[in-house]
Structure formats: C-alpha cells, structure tokens
Amino acid sequence: MRINVLQHTPNEGPGSIQLWSQQHGHEMYIYHPYQFGGVLPTAEETDMLVILGGPMSPNDDLDWVKQERKLIAEMLKQNKPMFGACYGAQQISKTLGYPVSKAPAKEVGWAPIYLKSEAVSGIPKKLTALHWHEEMFEVPDEAELLFSSDLVKNQGFVLNHKIVGLQFHFEPMPDNVREMVVNDFPYIEGSKLNQTAQDILDYPVPGENQEVMFRILDYITE
Template structure:
C-alpha cells in the first residue's frame, strides 16, 4: 500500500497517521507541494492524506490549485483520502462546498460529538486538537460526522472514500510541543482561551490514535 502525505508546514506533520501506516506495512512518501511544487500521481497513490496549512483554499497560489487538481483526479478514481483542517477544506471545496471564516477561532483542545453512525464503532465523543479559524460546509451528498459546541461542521464523510476533519487527530505530544513552540501565538483570540503551555500540559488523549486508526481502516477497507 502506497500512502502519500501532503504536508504544508514543517510543524504540522503526519504524526499518528505515520504510526498507523507503519503498523500496516505501508510505503509512506511525504510531499511538500508549497515548497517544492511536486505531487504524486494517481497511479502512485493508494491512500492520500492532506494535512493542515495556514493558507486558505480560497487563496490564488498555483500550488493550491495544483493540489486540488490531484485531489479531484483521485476522487474521480475513487481513491481513499483523509483531510485534516486545510486538507479537509480543499476536499470540501472540490465537492462544491463553501470554505469561509468560522463563527469562532478554535485553538486548543475541545470535545466533538458524533452525529452519524455511518462509520461503525466510532466513539460518541473525542477530544482533538483544534487549530483553525476557517471552516468547510458539508458538501452535497456528504454526511456530518462530528460537531463541537462552537462549530457544527467539524467532520464529514463523502460516499465511502473521502473523510474530512476540521480538527486534528494526527498530532502526537512532540508534535503538539512543536506547534506551540513555533506557532503558539496563534492561540491568541481563540474562543477556547487556552495558553500554549495549557495546550501542551493537556497531553494527547490515547483515544485519538485509536480513532485515527478506525478512520483509516475504514477508508482502506472500502477501497
């Protein structure tokens, strides 16, 4: 299995995705499209993971458009894919949904509540890391998976091969420290009112890796 990861900033890596991939004996290649303008092909991809980014899918950078072109080609081929934050927004935009400013900036740990049983055995609540101030709307034909108290559209599934998460299940504790060390000021003005140190001290719930495993297992099994 060839897992291709699109990583856009140095402090937002694949984390728990890499743990899952190694456990499944997958070959993982990480691309940095905004730095090197290189992307995998459809034939080289069995599973695509698109990570977060401070940019917006509404921006006009060519690499953002090129990335969406690849995602669209993979969708047309029904290749499984998982998007986090910016990655999920890219996928939602391709599917005709809107990407816009969220009603509140969410940075820190916040519980989300399950809204659908389409993926079996997902927990009723999860506490992921939030790091965003934009959101997607649910694309036509998609189903809402999770909501938070501040934002209804926290996760969606489209058919059985596209999952988008506005939140982050991928960071491990070292990743959290890295995000805070390099971009901790982004927490200023968040409705969650958590300092960088509080975000680190919270720790990563062990359940987050398990939920990531469930999501990726589901996608791969449907392929």
Template sequence: MRIDVFQHVACEGPAAISDWAASHQDQLVIHKLFENDAVPPGDTLEFLVILGGPMSVNDQGPAWITEERRCIAEALTANVPVFGVCLGAQQIAKTLGATVGVGKKEVGWFPIRRTATLLPFLPETLTPLHWHGETFGVPEGAVRLFESDACANQGFVYKCQAVGLQFHMEAKTDSVASLLEHDRDYIDASPYVQTAEEIAKFPMPEENQQTLFQLLNWLRRSNKK
C-alpha cells in the first residue's frame, strides 16, 4: 500500500508512523508542504496521514491549509482511510463541519482517558505527548474516543474511515528532541505545560506505539479495497 503523509514543518515528521508503514512494507510518500510540495487529489490516494504543526486551521494562509481540506474531503468521498495527528485531526474535524478554536494549552506528557467502547482494543488510559493550544469539536456522525483533564475532545473516529487524535502517539525519542529544539519557545508556565527537562526525561511509554499500530491496522482493515 502507498501511504501519503502531509508534513507541515520540518520538526514534526511521521516518527513511529514510519515504523508502522515499514512493518507492512508499505511505500511511505511524504509531501513536505512547508517546502511547497503540491497537495494531490484525495481520490487518487490509498491511505492519507496528516501530521501536526504550529499553524491554525483558521489561518488564511499558506494556501495549502485550504488545499489540504479539499484533499481530505475528496479522500473521504472516495472511501480513502484518513488519519490525523494534532493539526491533522483539527483539519479533519473542520473539513467535516466541526469548529476548531482556542483551548487550554497542553504541552508534555499527560494522561488521557478512553470515552467510548467502539474500539475495544484501545486501553482505558494512556500517557501520550501533547503539544497544542487549540481544540476541535467532535464532528457530526463521529464518536469521541478520548479526553484529558485539560481537553475534553482528544480524539474521534468518523464512520470507521477517519481517525483524529489531538495528541502525539507517534512520538519517539528523536522526534521529541526535535520538538524541544525547534519549538521550545512554545513552552510556558501554563497549568498543563511541563518544562523542557520534564518532557525530555519522561520515559517513553511502550503502549503508545503499540496502540498506534493497532489503531492504524484497524483503519487499514476497515477500509481495505
């Protein structure tokens, strides 16, 4: 299978998603939108992954922000599985008509709780990496998957075809280091923000990658053509 990945900034790559693709011997094609790569037609894709980034879905530019939503809409119409992380999840939500706006800033390793039994393989709690200040509404027809103390809507699944997660289950040691190097200024003294030292020293939970792989495998199987 070909996995198309939309990357928005150099410091937020696919991380463990690359490992998942490699485990299936898939072709991973990364579209570096920050380097002006073109956004392809959504109905030509087999599996779409949309990564995070510091911009807002409500920004008027760059042009790829609206082009990306056009691609998501085309992919959903063509029954292409879509997986979004942080900004990517917000883009899916906005494409589906939900609102995205300012929420409580959440940066660091904070627990989330499962809110639905739709996907029984999801654990009741996880402690993933968070790096966001905006939040999405759950789209009509979608099921909310997770919540945290700071953010009520941490994830959703839409018609067994699209999954959006506000947090970073794909994080690995090197990807966390990259965020700390290039986006350290985002860290402040807000109540749900850890220090750079706390973030760097936190032991990487093995269940995060395991759950990520299970979720991506489920999305892949549910939309097998």
C-alpha cells in the first residue's frame, strides 16, 4: 500500500502513523505542500491519504489548501481510506460542504476525550489526548460523532468505514510532543486547559494512544 501523507508544518509529523506503516510493510510518501510550491499526489497514486495538522485554516485563501480539497474530493469519489488530524479533519469536513469555525474554547494541552460511537471496536470510553487547536469542524450529517471533550463537542467523526477525522492528536510519540512544544510554545497562551509548556512536556504520552491510533488505521484499511 502507498500511504501519502500531507504534512503542514515541520513540527507535526506522522508520529505513530509512520510506525504503523512500517510494521505493515507499506510505503509512505510525505508531502509538504506549504513549503514546496503546493506539490501534492494524485488520488490515482494514493492507496491511503493522511492529512496532518498545521497552523493554517481550511478557510485560508491559499491555492494549495484548495487543491488539497480537490484531492480529498477525488479520494471520496474513489472510496479510498483517509485519516485527518486537526486541520486535516477540518479539511475533510469542509470538502464535504461543512463549515470550519472558531471552537467554543481554545484547547492546547492534555485533556480527556470521550468515545461517542462504537463504530471502531476496542476503543476505551475515555482517553487523554493532546489538543492543539482553536478551530473546529462540523460533523458531516453522513458521519457519526466519534469523540467529544469537556470543552468541544466535535472532536472526531467516522464515515463509511473509510474515513476518520480527529480534532485532537493521537499520533504524537514523546519525541513528537517535545518537538511541538519547543517550537510552538507561544500558541499555548490563551488555552482554556490552563497548562504551561512544562506541564505539557511533563505529562507522559499514554501508551494506549498509539494502540488506538493503530486500531483506527486498521479499521479504515480493512
């Protein structure tokens, strides 16, 4: 399987998604459209698409942001698996015709999320995830709400056994968290989670997050 990853900032990489790919013997290609003139794969050369987070918004008037949605639309048409994290989930929702808007609260740091659907088996009812956002997607009518948090209802959706979008991050491993914090610590200001950069660094990444990330990837590629 060829997994094409759209990465949108240097400090938010595929993390455990890359580990899952390696363990399954897949080939992963990582694209950086924000840096290299909007270079993107085609749907025809994509068996699975991963759209990662980033500081931009789907509402930004940027050609490559719009081109990503054309790729997502083609993936939807071809019924191929997709996973979106944060901005990536927002891009999927916007491609389906739903707005992306300011969330009720800016969430940056570790906070619990709660399972709202049994579509993906074996996921605990409550987990602690890394949040790094202040916008949110609308859950498409054709999708199921997958997760919610205490501050923001729309934290995840699952669609057609092929697509999962999460507003938060399951994919970062400890080194990834450190990379996010040391580079993007100013973004923590104003978060309703009231955590400092050191608080976020000191919190151990839950081992079950990787397990759940793997379950989600297994589910959309079954």
